[in-house]
Amino acid sequence: MNDTIKSIATIMKDLDGILLFPHINMDGDTLGSCSALCLALRSMGKKAYVMINEPIPKNLDFLEYGCCTDDDSLLDDVQLSLMIDCNGMNRITGREKAWERGRLKGCIDHHATKAKEIRYDFARIEPKSAAVGEIIYNIIRAMGVEISLEIANCIFAAITTDTGNFQHSNTTSRSHEIAGHLYKIEGFNSKSISALIYDRRSKEAIRLESEVIANLDFYADGKLAVGKVTQELLRQTGTTMDEADGIIQKIMSIDGVEGGCLFKEAENNVRASLRGRSYANMAKAAAAFGGGGHTLAAGCTFHDLDLEEAEKALVPVLIRTIEER
Amino acid sequence: MNDTIKSIATIMKDLDGILLFPHINMDGDTLGSCSALCLALRSMGKKAYVMINEPIPKNLDFLEYGCCTDDDSLLDDVQLSLMIDCNGMNRITGREKAWERGRLKGCIDHHATKAKEIRYDFARIEPKSAAVGEIIYNIIRAMGVEISLEIANCIFAAITTDTGNFQHSNTTSRSHEIAGHLYKIEGFNSKSISALIYDRRSKEAIRLESEVIANLDFYADGKLAVGKVTQELLRQTGTTMDEADGIIQKIMSIDGVEGGCLFKEAENNVRASLRGRSYANMAKAAAAFGGGGHTLAAGCTFHDLDLEEAEKALVPVLIRTIEER
DSSP states (O other): OOOHHHHHHHHHHOOEEEEEOOOOOOOOOHHHHHHHHHHHHHHHTOEEEEEOOOOOOGGGGGOOOOOOOOGGGGGGOOEEEEEEOSGGGGGSSTTTHHHHHHHHEEEOOOOOOOOOOOOOOOEEEOOSSSHHHHHHHHHHHHHTTTOOOOHHHHHHHHHHHTTTTTTSOOOHHHHHHHHHTTTTTTTHHHHHHHHHHHHHHHHHHHHHHHHHHHTTTEEETTTTTEEEOOHHHHHHHHHHHHGGTHHHHHTTTBTTEEEEEEEESSSSEEEEEEEEESSSHHHHHHTTTTTTTTEEEHHHHHHHHHHHHHHHHHHHHHHHHOOOO | OOHHHHHHHHHHOOOOOOOEEEOSSOOOOHHHHHHHHHHHOOOOOOOOEEEEEEEOOOGGGOTTOOOOOOGGOOOOOOOOOEEEEESSSSSTTTTTHHHHTSSSEEEEEOSSSSSOOOOOOOEEEEETOOOOHHHHHHHHHHHTHHHHHHHHHHHHHHHHHHHTTTTSSTOHHHHHHHHHHTSSSSOHHHHHHHHHHHHOHHHHHHHHHHHHHHOEEETTTTTEEEEEEOOOHHHHHOOOGGTTHHHHHHTTTTTTTEEEEEEEEESSSSSEEEESSSOOOHHHHHTTOOOETTTTEEEEEEEOOOOOHHHHHHHHHHHHHOOOO
16 A cells, blocks of 8 residues: 555655654665655755764765754654654664654655554555665655755665665666666766775775685585684774674675575674575574574574584584575 | 767678677676677577687676687688777787688777777777677667577676676766666576676685785875785685786775785786776876886786885885875
8 A cells, every 4th residue: 555656745745844764774775765855855945854873884974965863853843754764663763752753654665564553644665676765766756856966876875785786686677777867967976976885994894804704614515604703803803793794795705605604703692694595595594593584694693602602503504404405 | 980880780680600709808798798799690590609719707607608619610601700899909819810701890899999900891989888788789779689588698797797787987877778678678687697797706716815805015004005916825725816806906995095006926927906096196107117007007017026026116106106196
């Protein structure tokens, strides 16, 4: 029961005082989509903010464009609270009070599962859209707002990050069509955006990745690759655990690897990120240890085992998972 | 003085017995473009081959589609020899005799510099096309050939590799428009293509990269990063020098790095690949040692120095280059 792009555009044109909510653990799609819509609303003379309560990831800092705040008192009257790239209260934790201020509630999302606890005044969920940025692009156009260079940058960042640079299977003809339109905006060039997103990894983070990759263990004739991020390695390389993002993707780019596992040793537990390439049911393997996820991307957490014990417990299960073709 | 897409399509429709020539050191664009055109010509009942005389890079092997041969005697009569993604004899070395067999000579390219030694019967050079695959797509359409799934795979591989997955500054609206069209072909999905291109790196190559990255030297407050691929490291990791491709890109993704240098120690010389991010004139630095290239991508070769000596000679010049803002 989706509202149409046109009806959402019509509603938004009549409102003023709008709070936009990206999901926790912000990514390029949620932040790019929020900023794009915020800039579009402001260009119509409206008051709008993107409500955040966590630092913006460093590689996405340029997407802020003066839109983000943690202070909802900047608006006297909130006519609309709008979730972007999410649709449940557990995705906007810490911002519940600001959310409740909206006289109307809405959501624009592409995640198929819809939370039941909220009664939305309007909602549009497009599971087939690779990025919410694609939906936002359509709404901005339907509101009659010109796509500025800043808006174009936001939309491109949203689409390119959520499609894995147009390589993931969620990419559609529409993703490319919209990107093609962005190139027609004066001054637009993807290079400057992608350099900001991708070419600012710290030397420490790159070194961390290199150390993990250089010390991978292989099992099952090279079909299973297992890496470890220990507290000691974080100390040695001067990094924090969030800088380990992306290492599992690197593991999965190795020829012949069907299953990948990255252990992350935290203060009080050990977390394992699991990936399959084509058939390995990693969700099932994770479930054996109380974890879960999708078939090809899952995870589990060990609370009472140290890293070595967790490895001894999990690796045999992963080998079986991979051999169970 | 470009021939039009339409006139080239008309000429090709009338010919039979066609040899297509990719450039040496084959990449995704030259091979994908050749195979796409070869498949299109064959679908019209014509005899056509892609003439090669070197092994196809492993990550591009799927682009062969039964088109490639090193045996020009498969054709009794060669009505056309056509260079693709190149336009000079020095780009098709070892295949000169096969080239000369063509009664007509043509070239389809996007490199602006045109070789003077060949008198082409027709030529089209589009420096603004990110990939020759884009031009080939237009020619195939102009010949009235339906884009098959195999042709779509070739064209996508050509465009995505030459645009750096739609992130490089050569990408245009047209690159995305064509990619968007490919998605409308039954069965097309970029994921399977990009997994073949990007997710088959050997564990040895990945380890080589990791070792180089983990041992980078930084100069000029982190603005210059210098890595080394020694013969000893190749032995240790069980790799060959061609597996060092891509390491320089990785170096350039490090935050704050304006200039990157990768030394490659060969049997008889030491080669340095040089990259700049935004302003460093690497062509000038390379020229000081008899090398050359573009401002932001250049290289030079040291014949009489060992790696350590080459490093001592080059690094101070690079530091100056980077500080000469």
